[in-house]
Amino acid sequence: MSQKVVIESVQIRGAAPYLGMCVASDGRQIPLYSTNPDIVMRWLCDGWRCRYNQLRSRRTKWDKNLGMSIPLGGKPDMRSDRQVRLECSWFAAIPAMVLQSPNRIENTDWWSANKRRKTLKKKHRNPGMTPRFKKRRDDLYFVCWHNKGANANYRQLNRRHGEVVITGQNPGAYRLDGQRCRYSIHIRVRVSQPIRDYTSVDVNWTRRTLVFVNDPLPIGRERTGAxxxxxxxxxxxxxxxxxxxxxxxKDRLNHIDKEIRRRQKAQARRIAMSGETVKQYRRHASRTYERTGREISRLYAKAHRIIxxxxxxxxxxxxxxxxxxxxxxxxxxxxxxxxxxxxxxxxxxxxxxxxxxxxxxxxxxxxxxxxxxxxxxxxxxxxxxxxxxxxxxxxxxxxxxxxxxxxxxxxxxxxxxxxxxxxxxxxxxxxxxxxxxxxxxxxxxxxxxxxxxxxxxxxxxxxxxxxxxxxxxxxxxxxx
Ligand SMILES: [Zn+2]
Structure with missing residues (x-):
């Protein structure tokens, strides 16, 4: 249970975060800095996903042909948080509360997926495949632990708005002259109710949403006898x-249903007119086709929210x-x-x-x-x-x-x-x-x-x- 809010804007204050090394056209390595909110947020999401996948690579799957368990991604990455910070430059300035969170999240994800597969197998239903790595084309996403005020602190700005501040610092070797080393990312959010005590914030940068992970409110009620x-x-x-x-x-849902039908028909018509199978057509699908697909999933999501x-x-x-x-x-x-x-x-x-x-x-x-x-x-x-x-x-x-x-x-x-x-x-x-x-x-x-x-x-x-x-x-x- 948790509280979900919409991100309105992001601001970077203090130093420009160090994003890692980049190879220039002449082969020299140059450090990258940015105060562009979009670039910084993407960097955090990419770093989080990268660490998550490093941890995931230690898991094994059963190989039928070999008759033994093999690591998921071929070669397991056994480096600790400290080591990757030193060895991979893009991790160097990521806040500890962001870099450490995949440790626990990857573990929970893995075991809950395994449990789900086990139950499905018991019911003689398709268990689906072993969970794999997070992909870049999935939603851009990261988690920052609150850890009793260590990071990701929330501040109410006015009745409708608040701000989550994630702080970090550039490593000593990459401090720009005359600049401070600490940076802070101010995520301004729209809130409709007071934010209760939380343990972490989950940021979905693709959908521009932020979730405070916390316990639900107890429901106060009197005994009615009914x-x-x-x-x-x-x-x-x-x-x-x-x-x-x-x-x-029902009226609202039927209206959405009608809209979905209309778009599905249009898609089917496009495929039928091309004279190809769905699989063939989707390989070179037009921009309109892709857009209609996105519209359909948005409508489904809307209906789901209403329900x-x-x-x-x-x-x-x-x-x-x-x-x-x-x-x-x-x-x-x-x-x-x-x-x-x-x-x-x-x-x-x-x-x-x-x-x-x-x-x-x-x-x-x-x-x-x-x-x-x-x-x-x-x-x-x-x-x-x-x-x-x-x-x-x-x-x-x-x-x-x-x-x-x-x-x-x-x-x-x-x-x-x-x-x-x-x-x-x-x-x-x-x-x-x-x-x-x-x-x-x-x-x-x-x-x-x-x-x-x-x-x-x-x-x-x-x-x-x-x-x-x-x-x-x-x-x-x-x-x-
Ligand atoms: Zn009767």
Missing amino acids: MVGLDRGCVHTLATSDNRFIDLP DDWQHKTTSMLVREYDLIVLEDLNLQGMSRKAKAKPDPDRPGAFLPNGQSAKRELNRSLRAASLAGIVGKLEYKTRLTGRNRLIFVNPAYTSQTCSKCGHCAKENRESQADFECRQCHARMNADLNAANNILKRGLNHLLGLDEAGHAETEPDAQPAYRGKDASAMTCETSTR
Whole structure:
């Protein structure tokens, strides 16, 4: 968790940082200095990435043909921070808090990637390749440790603006006559809320953003005694058991979707007109094609930001309003996975229809709703308050069971939206009915009853919905 801000401008003060040696046209080596903010920031990013890759080169990968582990990049670079500073001139003036940070970051990256690959392998899914080196064409990026005020100090300038100052000094041998040795890089940022204590700053120079790495704010809240069951779906993103629908801003998202479609069509048209395959065309793709590609990824990023913002606002609201939140335990990955290909037994190499095209639309809307995101955010936010409880229940038949009398039949659900019980003839919205069932199941689970609400010990125990019993129960269970 962290706070992300936008970089507005960068200023270099004090000495001009020494950027390394450069070979002139006549073969002489000349030292390079610059006070151009763009050049200095690129130098920091390049240096950080270079050190990261040096550390990465010590890792090994398994070689099938040789039957042994070999270093990732051929020859491992075993030099220490001190040694590279002396041997590689472009490292000489990089602040220690920047040069040392890849040590830990590379380690975390490597092991988390390995863990992820292991889990994917266990699930019989494609684990992807061994993590490699950072490339120049990736985002320009560096990290500076704060280390309790050692560097990268933040200062509020006024209500909307602040400044992060990264300091460093030129090594003794490269000090210009009559100039100071210390330089400072003033990164002016726009802020919208107070910056909390942080451990490091991550600067992305390609996107001009800066991230303060810190802990999230604890969510202060009073106990409300309210409980809710949530039904997640495609038509309504969320339906609550107290008869509310909470939806994504669909109009805005659809508008973006349309824009993406329009550009994708244009790209496909260009490829089709050239009469080449996609791979062939992309080798000499026109500038317009490249630009459209960039526009598409920007639109996707925008849609993602809208969904993320909505998820944060919704989950915060839920956590603030309800003590108990019950969700269905959906296997989202399985639901949105591609349908398995069915080979045709009569014609080798051909396939029978497997319902993929019907499933595709569902997959798309499911992913768009990105239900998993809601769960992840609810999980950490309930942990933050320490007073909420989040439970998952079996989702089977929640949409076919009547929440009034408990009658379960396929015919109960007339269409996507309508529900009418064949036994007690209660009519309601199908999603709201499911949400009520989910809450019931959650309460039964807490009371130690089975799914249908039948008591295993006391025959007359009824699940308590609200009131004194309910709040007592929440108190007891929320102390976990
Ligand atoms: Zn009924």
